[in-house]
Amino acid sequence: MSFESLGLAPALLRALAEQGYTAPTPIQAAAIPPALEGRDLLAGAQTGTGKTAAFSLPLLEHLYVARRKPTQPKRPRALVLTPTRELAAQIHENVRAYGKHLGVRATTIFGGVGINPQIDALRRGVDILIATPGRLLDHLQQRSVDLSHIEMLVLDEADRMLDMGFLPSIKRILGHLPRQNRITWLFSATFAPEIKALAGEFMRDPVEIQIAKPNSVATTVTHRVHPVDADKKRDLLLHLLENDGRQTLVFGRTKHGADKLAKMLEKSGLKAAAIHGNKSQNQRTRALADFKSGRINVLVATDIAARGLDIDQLPMVINHDLPMVAEDYVHRIGRTGRAGAEGLAISLVSHEEEGLLRDIRRLLKQEIEVVPVTGFEPSRPLRADGTAKPVQNQRPQRHARRPHVGSGNGEPNPEARKKPRRRRVRNKQPRPA
Ligand code: AMP
Numbered sequence: 001m002s003f004e005s006l007g008l009a010p011a012l013l014r015a016l017a018e019q020g021y022t023a024p025t026p027i028q029a030a031a032i033p034p035a036l037e038g039r040d041l042l043a044g045a046q047t048g049t050g051k052t053a054a055f056s057l058p059l060l061e062h063l064y065v066a067r068r069k070p071t072q073p074k075r076p077r078a079l080v081l082t083p084t085r086e087l088a089a090q091i092h093e094n095v096r097a098y099g100k101h102l103g104v105r106a107t108t109i110f111g112g113v114g115i116n117p118q119i120d121a122l123r124r125g126v127d128i129l130i131a132t133p134g135r136l137l138d139h140l141q142q143r144s145v146d147l148s149h150i151e152m153l154v155l156d157e158a159d160r161m162l163d164m165g166f167l168p169s170i171k172r173i174l175g176h177l178p179r180q181n182r183i184t185w186l187f188s189a190t191f192a193p194e195i196k197a198l199a200g201e202f203m204r205d206p207v208e209i210q211i212a213k214p215n216s217v218a219t220t221v222t223h224r225v226h227p228v229d230a231d232k233k234r235d236l237l238l239h240l241l242e243n244d245g246r247q248t249l250v251f252g253r254t255k256h257g258a259d260k261l262a263k264m265l266e267k268s269g270l271k272a273a274a275i276h277g278n279k280s281q282n283q284r285t286r287a288l289a290d291f292k293s294g295r296i297n298v299l300v301a302t303d304i305a306a307r308g309l310d311i312d313q314l315p316m317v318i319n320h321d322l323p324m325v326a327e328d329y330v331h332r333i334g335r336t337g338r339a340g341a342e343g344l345a346i347s348l349v350s351h352e353e354e355g356l357l358r359d360i361r362r363l364l365k366q367e368i369e370v371v372p373v374t375g376f377e378p379s380r381p382l383r384a385d386g387t388a389k390p391v392q393n394q395r396p397q398r399h400a401r402r403p404h405v406g407s408g409n410g411e412p413n414p415e416a417r418k419k420p421r422r423r424r425v426r427n428k429q430p431r432p433a
Pocket of ligand 1: 021022023024028049052053
């Protein structure tokens with residue numbers, strides 16, 4: 001499926017091409033068509049699946065197609081509610097990027113920053129409000145915002161909002177919105193009974209969509225660990241790439257490390273480039289386009305840049321370093337073995353990374369074959385190769401959660417609520433600093 005086939009305006013398609021998006025993610029492919037038809041949505045999707053575009057694109061399309069006439073009041077027509085200000089800022093950034101050729105105005109309303117610039121922005125006129133509930137209620141109280149013209153409401157991360165005790169605020173906000181002719185899209189990782197009940201109160205016959213949680217990897221991927229001393233990893237990477245002409249996505253842990261690896265590979269005669277958060281969008285787009293077209297054979301990435309990368313038929317992923325969070329392994333490996341194609345996922349693991357490897361095996365609930373490479377055998381064998389207990393006999397352990405920053409200004413701080421619980425594990429190895 002392509003973005004063109006979804007029937008989006010050319011100005012939106014142009015912005016998507018500039019973002020380097022080539023095809024819709026599963027949540028986008030499932031949500032955009034009914035959203036464009038004006039249906040309410042109950043969409044099960046998590047951050048990292050492309051859900052921001054899944055609601056922002058139809059929202060922008062709708063505002064663009066039904067453009068405001070110059071005589072109409074400049075009140076907001078779309079409201080996106082999110083639990084944290086970081087998320088609000090991130091959505092704003094995306095909306096700005098997708099809508100840059102449309103002339104649609106968006107602004108954020110959240111706590112922890114001065115209220116006056118927000119009041120000024122509201123006075124000047126805005127189409128899309130992206131808000132956290134607390135500050136939006138402040139504006140409602142002092143009548144600096146009028147929500148009576150809202151045509152579209154998005155509740156993002158609805159499960160987290162409910163979990164964080166926002167329900168009374170959300171209900172109060174809902175009381176300020178028009179009931180008739182409003183489209184409502186609710187995005188949530190899970191559909192707990194409270195969410196269904198909430199949805200039933202203010203949605204009209206919503207279309208239900210559920211995108212699988214990416215906590216499992218395709219069976220078409222072969223996983224392999226090459227144990228190696230940390231200081232021999234680069235040589236082993238070069239050895240593997242020189243002996244295998246396949247297109248390969250290499251993951252490093254840091255931006256600096258990714259740059260150094262790409263330079264080393266280039267010096268050795270391989271066609272390589274790095275892609276990470278410090279590169280400009282142009283550089284990122286070009287590197288990705290070159291990789292997709294085969295002009296370069298090796299792309300060295302960090303996790304940040306790799307999120308959402310959609311590369312057709314990528315045969316091999318190499319982890320030069322294991323990710324600090326086990327779920328990122330699944331995201332990384334998810335870049336290969338797509339659409340039924342065979343994929344190979346190789347991880348270079350030094351003994352300092354044994355704890356990370358153990359977390360990954362627990363998350364996947366599967367062993368990963370450990371295969372030393374002749375000439376690169378480690379000075380200390382990995383405990384994982386044979387001496388560790390089989391995974392299925394161990395107690396399940398919660399893996400570390402991605403840290404989440406709270407929104408401040410009296411809004412609940414999810415970090416305080418969800419401290420990662422660590423259980424005691426036998427044969428515990430020291431984790432790398
Ligand atoms: P989200 O789940 O909205 O946080 O998106 C996760 C990441 O995927 C973001 O970096 C987006 O820029 C990226 N992304 C969203 N949609 C696509 C797409 N269709 N193709 C490539 N990347 C995408």
